Amino acid sequence: MKNITRGGQFLIKETKAEDIFTPEDLTEEQKMMRDSVKEFVDREVWPNKKRFEEKDYAFTEEIMRKAGEMGLLGIAVPEEYDGLGMGFVTTMLVCDYISGATGSLATAFGAHTGIGTMPILLYGTEEQKKKYVPKLATGEWxxxxxxxxxxxxxxxxxxxxxxxxxxxxxxxxxxxxxxxxxxxxxxxxxxxxxxxxxxxxxxxxxxxxxxxxxxxxxxxxxxxxxxxxxxxxxxxxxxxxxxxxxxxxxxxxxKIAMNALNVGRIKLAGACLDAQRRVITEAVKYATDRVQFKTPISQFGAIKSKIAEMATAAYVGESAVYRAAKDIENRIEIRQSEGDSHQEAELKGVEEYAIECSILKVAASEDCQNCTDEGIQILGGMGFSADTPMESAWRDARISRIYEGTNEINRMLSVGMLIKKAMKGHVDLLGPAMAVKDELMGIPDFDTPDYSELFAEEKEIIGKLKKAFLMIAGAGVQKYGPELEEHQQLLMAASDILIEIYMAESAILRTEKNAKRFGKENQKEQIAMAKLNLFHAVEKINSKGKEGIASFTEGDEQRMMLMGLKRFTKYANLPNIVTLRNTIAEKVSAENKYCF
Structure with missing residues (x-):
């Protein structure tokens, strides 16, 4: 059995690349499921985007019935209730690929399969499940x-x-x-x-x-x-x-409402992924065809920068969502093997990773909004026109930051839940936080490290970013205790640090795992994306860290923590961001689509 990190423990334990699940680990059965969903959306949904924009509610219902006939509404439902009884990763996969073409179908699908069906499946009596779940799983109801x-x-x-x-x-x-x-x-x-x-x-x-x-x-x-x-x-x-x-x-x-939201949050993150892939593909096709000053605009540095950043955010989101989905699936299987019922195992499995669910919801919804915004920008005036898919994609993306608990609520929840886990003894935050404090009082290590291995420096930086979070959150808990939740702006800053760490680590581990099995050259652009994303994470953590430190410290304590933050957000070898972006953008442009 692989070493499975429990919810929130990514912060204090080193996760090895071989222990995480990546989209490249999908089974043949899962790939077939993904491809059939994609084919269904390309055939039934994407060509009919105009109907969705014209408030054709009957058409949404019609597509939902077709999805029911294909079994897509019952992916997560056990076979005894007329579902397909697939695992959590496959459930995420279907949610991901059915949601990309239009937010109208994504919402109908998510509301029905998630919060419309799961509460009965997870909390209902046997009689309730037998009476209602088969009708919901097949799309009859x-x-x-x-x-x-x-x-x-x-x-x-x-x-x-x-x-x-x-x-x-x-x-x-x-x-x-x-x-x-x-x-x-x-x-x-x-x-x-x-x-x-x-x-x-x-x-x-x-x-x-x-x-x-x-x-x-x-x-x-x-x-x-x-x-x-x-x-x-x-x-x-x-x-x-x-x-x-x-x-x-x-x-x-x-309790039912809160647990339904945990599942909804990671599903919503999944639902933001294919939306990004499709926007990137449309933007790149346009940029390749659009010639200005006798040059396709995809060749201009400003456009390359946008394409690279959009692709990177989508890749990072995929990495983190499927990492967490598999962790949840593993935890469900462990609980079932220990004698828990399907209901109990599913409930506790998802609840275990509630922190990650909140992190993913915030990160993916904001990346999706940024992606659609840049999609409009690449298309220029055409992007603003309702005749292109960018305009509706931008509008549809906006709700994702409000659904399943606003992003502000989820930011505060992620840190709040982590601290509660620490207080219950499920995650040892205090020990590592004290060790960081001791490290700041000690003499820094001036040895020159060996960075010859792939991602050696990047993984060291991830470790230091975790120390930055522990330093700030630990000092905050020490100062305010249970009243910390009243200091919302400090919590928001701490949560941004937490989010950046999880997302950056997920991308690095996925890429490291794939570079080991497919070769570094094969993963050249993915390596560039993992490095580009980490650069942004370091910059954001530096900024949010200063904001957090300044909000509750002064004098010597503040000077010491700022010095620690500087140490924890420092590169030995700053990456060439322009080269990284060009590497990514040129690959995407050559393939004329999101290709990772």
Whole structure:
């Protein structure tokens, strides 16, 4: 068994390249699944982008039914409930490649397969699963998730929707208003969260859509993007729900909501990947064909820089998403081998990597937004036109930073969860943080290291960046203790450091693993991308580190920490960024597509 790092431990343990999973490790079966999804999207979705932009909700439903017929809605569902029973990596793969052509389908697919189906699969009774999951897995029925209310968004547990037990004790009567409900226009079933009496926590219910049962809808919302994703308000007025349709136990709704979001976050990161690949490919094709001053614009340094940065971000995102997906899959398998049920293993497996899920959600959604923005820029005036795919891709990308908990919430969560894990003894942060403090007080090592091995310096830098995080977060915890969560701007700075470390390390380990098996020359452009990304990570960590240190230190302590930060973000041999970018851009231009 490979050495599997537990959630959050990437920060304090060295991960070896051979111990991580990369997209190049996909099995033949997984590659076939990927290719069939890609072929489905190229045939059914990409040529019909205009229909999605024209708010053709019926067409979204039609495509979802076709996806159901192919089994794509039941990838993660066990075979006994009419699903395909595939592992977590394959589930991520389908989510990745079905989501790239339009955000409307990505949203419908994610809402149905994730938060519409998974709560029943993971928290439902056997009777509930047998009754509802096969219909959802095959696309006979569609699901939606009713959590958000006008006064309850990020603070999910503050909802006002009420569930009152009927006099005969056979039903709950649900009354309240839910908003921003994806798939509301064609859903047959809702996962609804409501409060019973004055319970501290909300409770989940499975509610069938029946207009004669006090369920009404608002008009379709007019949105910036995801135009053909059905988004409506849903109103419940004394809607009768059988008591046996309570999901899990009374008061367990908040827990269900939070765990559904963990899965949703890594899936959302996956859903941002093919969107980037397609935008890069369209941008490169245009830049190759577009001639100005008698030269294709893809040959200009300014455009090369953009193409290289877009490709690098997509490559890094892939590296990190599939690394974490396999870690989750491994943890699920370990738990099942130890006797956990499928439900329990899946829940605990994902929960274990909740920190990584939040990191990935933030990084991939922001990279996707940047990618679409640069895609417009490369196309110039054409990019701003609704006749090209860039304009809709940019608008669709924008929601990703809000979905599944805003990026601000996820930034604070990633650091907050890490500190909680440390306090529970699951991740030893205090020991390494104290060691970093001692190191700062000691005499620096002036020996010249041997950097002859591939990535020797880069891996040393990753180690130093981890020390920078431990130095800042450790000092913050020491100063503020449990009140640290009130210092949101410090948490945001610390979380940016954490994100950069995980993403940069993932790209370096993937590339190192592949260089060992395919040869350095074969991975020349990937090596350039890993190095280019690390350069940006170092610069960002230096900047965010200063911001964080300045916010809560002064005098000698501040001077010592700034000196430590300088030491931890220092290159011995600064890479030539222009050469790295040119190497990447020339490969992408030669292939005329995203090719990694």
């Amino acid at each position: 569609f699901g939606a998730y009713c959590l958000t209310e006008p006064g309850a968004g990020s603070d999910a547990n503050s909802g006002k929707t009420k569930a009152v037990l009927s006099e005969d004790g056979k039903h709950y009567l649900i009354s309240g208003q839910k908003m921003w409900i994806s798939n509301a226009g064609f859903a047959n079933l809702f996962i609804v969260f409501a409060r019973i009496k004055d319970d501290k926590y909300i409770t989940g219910f499975i509610v069938e859509n029946d207009s004669s049962n006090g369920i009404t809808f608002g008009e379709e919302e007019h949105k910036l993007g995801i135009h053909s994703s059905s988004t409506r308000q849903v109103f419940f007025s004394d809607t009768k729900v059988p008591v046996e349709n309570m999901l899990s136990e009374r008061g367990n709704g908040f």
